[in-house]
Amino acid sequence: MPRTTTVESSGCPPIRALTFDVLGLIKVVEARVDNRLAKMVDRWGEPDSSRCILAASLNDRKSNPLLAIARKCCAIEILNPLNGNVFAEIADAANDGQKPEDDPVVGLHLFKNGGTDGSCTVLTCTTKGNACMRSFTVSNSLKDSTSDCSTISWKVFGAGNILCSKVVTSETHAVFGGKGVEVNIWDLQKCTKIWTAKSPPKNSLGIFTPSWFTSATFLCEDDHRKVVAGTNCHQVRLYDASAQRRPVISIDFRETAIKAVSEDLDGYTIYAGNSSGDLASFDIRTGKMLGSFMGQCSGSIRSIDRHPNFPVIASCGIDSYLRIWDIKSRQLLSAVYLKQSLNSVLFDSNFSGEVEPVTSESNPGGEEQDEGVQIGDEDGASQSKKRKNKATKEGLGKKKVAKENGIAKVKMQKMSKKFGSHQRV
Amino acid sequence: MGFKRKKDSQDLGSEFDDDEKVKKMKKTVEKEKKEILPSMIKNKEKRSEVHAKLKIQKKLEKRKKIKARDAAEKRALELGEEPLPREIPRTIENTREHDETVCKAFDEELTAWNDADEFSSIYKCERTPKILFTTSRFNSTRGPAFISELCDVFPNSHYYKRGTYDLKKIVEYAKNKDFTSLIVVHTNRREPDALLIIGLPDGPTAHFKLSKLVLRKDIKNHGNPTKHDPELILNNFTTRLGLRVGRLIGSLLPQNPDLLGRRVVTFHNQRDFIFFRHHRYIYESKETKEATGSKKKEAKMIARLQECGPRFTMKLISLQHGTFDTKSGEYEWVHKPDMDTSRRRFFL
Numbered sequence: 135m136p137r138t139t140t141v142e143s144s145g146c147p148p149i150r151a152l153t154f155d156v157l158g159l160i161k162v163v164e165a166r167v168d169n170r171l172a173k174m175v176d177r178w179g180e181p182d183s184s185r186c187i188l189a190a191s192l193n194d195r196k197s198n199p200l201l202a203i204a205r206k207c208c209a210i211e212i213l214n215p216l217n218g219n220v221f222a223e224i225a226d227a228a229n230d231g232q233k234p235e236d237d238p239v240v241g242l243h244l245f246k247n248g249g250t251d252g253s254c255t256v257l258t259c260t261t262k263g264n265a266c267m268r269s270f271t272v273s274n275s276l277k278d279s280t281s282d283c284s285t286i287s288w289k290v291f292g293a294g295n296i297l298c299s300k301v302v303t304s305e306t307h308a309v310f311g312g313k314g315v316e317v318n319i320w321d322l323q324k325c326t327k328i329w330t331a332k333s334p335p336k337n338s339l340g341i342f343t344p345s346w347f348t349s350a351t352f353l354c355e356d357d358h359r360k361v362v363a364g365t366n367c368h369q370v371r372l373y374d375a376s377a378q379r380r381p382v383i384s385i386d387f388r389e390t391a392i393k394a395v396s397e398d399l400d401g402y403t404i405y406a407g408n409s410s411g412d413l414a415s416f417d418i419r420t421g422k423m424l425g426s427f428m429g430q431c432s433g434s435i436r437s438i439d440r441h442p443n444f445p446v447i448a449s450c451g452i453d454s455y456l457r458i459w460d461i462k463s464r465q466l467l468s469a470v471y472l473k474q475s476l477n478s479v480l481f482d483s484n485f486s487g488e489v490e491p492v493t494s495e496s497n498p499g500g501e502e503q504d505e506g507v508q509i510g511d512e513d514g515a516s517q518s519k520k521r522k523n524k525a526t527k528e529g530l531g532k533k534k535v536a537k538e539n540g541i542a543k544v545k546m547q548k549m550s551k552k553f554g555s556h557q558r559v
Numbered sequence: 560m561g562f563k564r565k566k567d568s569q570d571l572g573s574e575f576d577d578d579e580k581v582k583k584m585k586k587t588v589e590k591e592k593k594e595i596l597p598s599m600i601k602n603k604e605k606r607s608e609v610h611a612k613l614k615i616q617k618k619l620e621k622r623k624k625i626k627a628r629d630a631a632e633k634r635a636l637e638l639g640e641e642p643l644p645r646e647i648p649r650t651i652e653n654t655r656e657h658d659e660t661v662c663k664a665f666d667e668e669l670t671a672w673n674d675a676d677e678f679s680s681i682y683k684c685e686r687t688p689k690i691l692f693t694t695s696r697f698n699s700t701r702g703p704a705f706i707s708e709l710c711d712v713f714p715n716s717h718y719y720k721r722g723t724y725d726l727k728k729i730v731e732y733a734k735n736k737d738f739t740s741l742i743v744v745h746t747n748r749r750e751p752d753a754l755l756i757i758g759l760p761d762g763p764t765a766h767f768k769l770s771k772l773v774l775r776k777d778i779k780n781h782g783n784p785t786k787h788d789p790e791l792i793l794n795n796f797t798t799r800l801g802l803r804v805g806r807l808i809g810s811l812l813p814q815n816p817d818l819l820g821r822r823v824v825t826f827h828n829q830r831d832f833i834f835f836r837h838h839r840y841i842y843e844s845k846e847t848k849e850a851t852g853s854k855k856k857e858a859k860m861i862a863r864l865q866e867c868g869p870r871f872t873m874k875l876i877s878l879q880h881g882t883f884d885t886k887s888g889e890y891e892w893v894h895k896p897d898m899d900t901s902r903r904r905f906f907l
Contacts, residue, residue: 157671157675181668182671183671183672183674348887367886391887393889410893411890411895430895430897430898430900432893432895432898433889433893434880434891452880454799471659473668473669473799474668474672475891
């Protein structure tokens, strides 16, 4: 039985999210301190379906953050995530006589340990299993950067389609998986495969389901051995490379394919979204569902992102809504209609929510502390409100005893509603 | 109550007032009684009695109101004044809940998306619509009759027996044969009850519930359609989802109608139900006598309609991205019960 009551919440914390859609647009959604509802504030790019963004990765360090996006026309762009200026554009390097449309990019990762002198490294992986690591320098103003581009490329898998790839936070290992491709972990320094999963045995009816992974992520930040994968046969599986090759635990979730999984910072909570728009959180240690996120979500979920500082997650998909959820109450904080079906969402963690984002970026730590105090205050206020609410309800309750007929009851409900609404205002 | 009255009657100077007070009190008591809704009465006979009374009362009041309004209008006309504008009745449609996905005209992103979506080649007349009709595994009587009538409605349509083929195989076959859409009529208990419209080669898959099917021969004074390309009317497809469904439906028919045929196919959306009608129309000059008594005859152009072809209602159940694939397909929109939060919330 789902919870039907709503928990009072103070709205969105100050966040900044970037969404990437099928028309090649990047839209910036912000929720500020003074305005607790998320709103679209900026749009970069011109609508053009051939420039559809397939994958994105953000290096959100405090100074000089970088954003990498992979487009359908097989160009990788490096942008400034603060204002959308293009630093560099890398035309397709790995084309060996193929059309870029036939072999679209599925995974992209921008390495965080790139030097501060403007050099950066990008890992891409295409559907047909061509992984490629490119490092180059980005000059701040000019667009030429592919000059000193060093490329390491390898084949992840010969047959089958790669559908998901993810790099662990420590950036030493990556996981790949797809249709007909078992989950496998690669060491990025040596470019070797270190572990491959084994498909689960036939079921009691003797039916074997071929492997078809649609999403994968690492469970912990620094542990490259634990991988969580979502499959097409609506299962969320946990693999432990140090234990066994078969899944340690697998959880069934609803009836449609899992399309996105994301890990929490605590190292055991997993968020999974499926292709009919259901989003739920799981405790992967026990394999139990913690609860599902209810919010009239009707289109397939393509991407989930966890905010590094605030307890919120963002989900987006082909119903063209960006939805921001509270983790604890699993309540919808904000939904933004962005007109296009969205492929990916990323949080910018260095956003403080002040009116001038550029100036506040210089000392985000201090700002955030202020932030925390404010939130605490508001919580206190809301608690006191709740108390008041209770008090009024009790008072009314006493009257209820005095009059015991239907009309009175109806009136009471109305009254209490009225009181409630007043106090919320 | 009695106590109060006594107390009041002690006040000798205000006997008249006192009576009035009592009356007032009685009135308030009556009012409270009136507020008891018939649904609260547990005795059925009593309840129905009260309900009937209430209903009659309401009816009379309404009639009175209308009479008064008409009289006021007439008077205003006689005096040469402007009559008061009639009030617009509040309906579910015009009190619809606000929906931010309702498309606005001249939206740059929308036009860009429309230029790029799966049907754009049909709308640009690069491909001519060609439809493959098929059924569910078992069908009889009403199913084939319905399909044969649909084949009359949509030009360039072909019926293939379903046989025992998988739908995915049929999709592949239709793709190879350059079909632009595939329509599956699903029958249950010899009555068509669902419609699956698949855009090809990579268009979306829409699943509709089908109801209220009336075939041509059951329509009174029906006409028989000609082979001309029909005109298409799409009504009330306003939201983003509605527009997409509308474009899917629009891609079933040729974009340049044969106006000589005077044949119209209508898809009318009202409260998320899509009503299908198929008509022939004719312009006629009707000779009418002038009401003033002069025998001058005046030719007046009127349009007459004759319904032909089937009549049915569809409701969208799901819209899936890509061709038919229930296992791994991504849904653009699925109807879920928790979406029905209000009667005034519509999706198309």
